[in-house]
Amino acid sequence: MTNQNVDLDFLFAVSRSPRVAEGDYTRLHLRLGQEWRKVFGDASEYSIVFDSVRLPQAGTRAAARVLLLTTHSRRFGGWLKSHIRNAVVHGVERSDILSFDDRVIHFFEAKRVPSDQLHSSSKRLYQRLQESLKGDLERSFDRKQDAEIAFSHFLSWVAAPPEAEAFPADSNASDFAAFAEWLARQRSAGVSSVSDLLDVWSDELNRRRCELIDKEIDFHLSEDEKAELDDLQERMLRHRKRVAPLPMAATDRLYEELNSRTSTRE
Secondary structure, eight states: OOOTTSOHHHHHHHHHOSOOOGGGHHHHHHHHHHHHHHHHOTTSOEEEOOOTTTTTSHHHHHHHHHHHHHHHOHHHHHHHHHHOSOEEEOOOSSOSOEEEOSSOEEEOOOOOOOGGGHHHHHHHHHHTSOHHHHHHHHHHSSSHHHHHHHHHHHHHHHHSOTTOOOSOTTOOSTTHHHHHHHHHHHHHHOOOOHHHHHTOOOHHHHHHHHHHHHHHHTTOOOHHHHHHHHHHHHHHHHHHHHHSOOOHHHHHHHHHHHHHHHHHHO
């Protein structure tokens, strides 16, 4: 069910990054919103409640992890995709509160939960889910207890610090094992910095930029697409500056020479 247009490298880097450069805050927030809409569609509004001093620590990291799991897990990811409409992420350190209400998922900042209490905490939170939501999840798995295990693994992973190996590879909750293997492969391959991935440029991105420009010319560009186009234009200019910088040194010398001549004549 993975959307091939989702930038998995970017999401993985965010999910493992404790911090990014201050100047990347706004760009990261915009990109994460774009990835969210790719996964959940235009009907899903995406907002993060955050203090920019902490971004992209716990709350933003949790949002990236939700997106990764949704794209990689056929059963649990399908359930998330069916029931998430809006994610409100607020500084998740060790989630003790996670609620689903009217197709809305909420993460709240809460007290830290010791690792040896995560299972009991997750079990308690699972029982607090609406019966209809629990029923939908349980129908996705062969056994009811697997649904509870899946929920426990999900909660433990989204709440874990970036350096933690929190996701269990020996999960018996079906496709979670395959997701754990994918995470292990990504870790062994190394993680590019979030800043570098914000500046990645490709033929696919350029085609998307041209497509949005055509829509802008035809006056068919939505607000979200306008923000996406602005971001792509900035990334294209940064890429061009890296690979083919304009010969400004020669231009500066010519400017100084002309100024010098003008001063001499005066």
